[in-house]
Amino acid sequence: MNTDTAPNFDIEFxxxxxxxxxxxxxxxxEDVAAQTGMKVxxxxxxxxxxxxxxxxxxxxxxAYEHGHTAGLRFLRVAAAVRAEIGRxxxxxxxxxxxxxxxxxxxxxxxxxxxxxxxDTHTRxxxxxxxxDQRFADALDDPSRDxxxxxxxxxxxxxxGRDVGxxxxxxxxxxxxxxxxxxxxxxxxxxxxxxVPLWNAxxxxxxxxxxxxxxxxxxxxxxxxxxxxxxxEPEFEDWTGGHRRGHLASDxxxxxx
Numbered sequence: 001m002n003t004d005t006a007p008n009f010d011i012e013f014x015x016x017x018x019x020x021x022x023x024x025x026x027x028x029x030e031d032v033a034a035q036t037g038m039k040v041x042x043x044x045x046x047x048x049x050x051x052x053x054x055x056x057x058x059x060x061x062x063a064y065e066h067g068h069t070a071g072l073r074f075l076r077v078a079a080a081v082r083a084e085i086g087r088x089x090x091x092x093x094x095x096x097x098x099x100x101x102x103x104x105x106x107x108x109x110x111x112x113x114x115x116x117x118x119d120t121h122t123r124x125x126x127x128x129x130x131x132d133q134r135f136a137d138a139l140d141d142p143s144r145d146x147x148x149x150x151x152x153x154x155x156x157x158x159x160g161r162d163v164g165x166x167x168x169x170x171x172x173x174x175x176x177x178x179x180x181x182x183x184x185x186x187x188x189x190x191x192x193x194x195v196p197l198w199n200a201x202x203x204x205x206x207x208x209x210x211x212x213x214x215x216x217x218x219x220x221x222x223x224x225x226x227x228x229x230x231x232e233p234e235f236e237d238w239t240g241g242h243r244r245g246h247l248a249s250d251x252x253x254x255x256x
Contacts, residue, residue, distance in 0.1 A: 009041035009087075012169040014155040015094060016047045017078075018071035018116065020221045021184045022166040023098045028185065029168070030091070031194040042090035044079065044151045045165050048072040063113065070116035073139045075148050077122055080138035081131055092129035100125050106227030155179075172206050180205045186219035186233070 013029055015022050026042075033040050048068035056065035074097060081089050100121065104112040115121050122136040138144060155167040163181035172178040180201075189197050204210055216238045220228035228234055 008039060010038035010171055011040045012043050013040055014043045014045035014151070014165065014167040014169075016045055016068075016071045016165045017074050017094070017097045018067045018101070019047065019165040020102060020223060020226075021164075021182075021186075023102050024185050024188055024221060024223070025166050025168075025183060026094055026098065027188045028194055028197070030095075031189070031191060032198045035191070035195050036198075040091065041087055042094050043155070044075050044148050045155045045167060046072045046075055046148045046152050047165060049145065049149045049152050050156070050164075067113065067116065072145070072148070073117040074122060074125070076138045076141055076144040077126070077135050079144045079147055080135050080141070084135075085131070089129070089131060093125070093131065096125045096128035100128065102223045102225050104225045106225055109225050109227075112225065170202055170205075178202075178205055184218070187222040 011029060011033065013026060015026060017023075029040060032038065046068075048071060051060075051068065054060070056068075078090065078093050081093060101112060101116065117139060119136055119139065122139055123133040126133045126135055156163070158169060158177075158179035159167055159181050165181075167179060167181050169177050169179040183201055204213070217235055218238055219233040220226055220236055222229050222233060
C-alpha cells in the first residue's frame with residue numbers, strides 16, 4: 001500500500017481501545033486475517049484528540065470524557081511499546097485490552113469503566129499481552145500525544161473528518177490504498193460470515209463513487225459488559241456518535 005506504514009501489511013486498522021465498535025470490528029478483521037493470511041498493522045486513532053476542541057460537558061454523555069481520556073492514556077502506552085518492541089506486538093495489546101474491558105461481566109461495568117487505563121489495569125493488560133509492565137510508565141507521558149495526534153490526522157485525511165472509529169485502509173488490488181470508516185457492527189460475524197463480509201465491504205469501498213451507507217437504529221453491542229447478549233437483542237437509535245437521548249440537550253423538560 002502507498003502509505004507510511006511498515007511494509008508487508010495488507011490492512012491498516014486505526015483503533016481506539018475504548019470504542020466498542022472498534023473492538024467488535026477488530027475481532028472480525030482478526031478472523032479475516034487468520035483465514036486469508038493477510039497481515040494487519042494496528043495503528044492509532046484517539047477519540048480524545050479527535051474531539052480535543054469539543055466541550056465534553058455539553059456535547060457528549062457524562063461518561064465519555066473519562067472513557068476517551070482512558071483511551072488516550074493507553075494509546076500512549078501502545079505507542080511506547082511499538083517504538084521499542086515493534087508493530088508485531090500490537091495485536092496482543094489490542095486483544096488484551098479489549099478482553100479486559102468488553103468481556104467483563106455486566107454487573108461490574110461501573111467499576112471496570114472507572115478503572116480503565118489506571119496503572120493497575122494497564123499492568124494487567126500488559127501482562128496478559130506478554131509485554132513488560134514497565135511500559136505503564138507511559139500512561140502520563142504527554143510527549144506521545146504528538147505522534148498520536150499525527151496518526152489520528154492521517155486516518156482522517158484518508159476518509160474526511162465526519163467519522164469516528166475504526167478506520168480501515170486496505171489494498172485496492174492495483175497498488176492503491178483505499179480507506180473507509182467502519183464497518184460499524186454490533187456483533188462479531190461468525191467464522192463462516194467473516195470473509196464473505198470482508199469481500200462485500202471492500203468491493204463496495206472500492207467503487208470510486210461510493211460515499212456512505214448508514215442506519216442509526218442499531219443493536220445494542222453484543223458484549224458481555226453491556227449485558228445485551230441474547231437471541232433477541234435490544235435496539236437503540238444513535239446520532240452524532242452517541243445514543244439518542246443521552247445528552248442533556250436531548251432531554252425534554254416535561255415541566256415547561
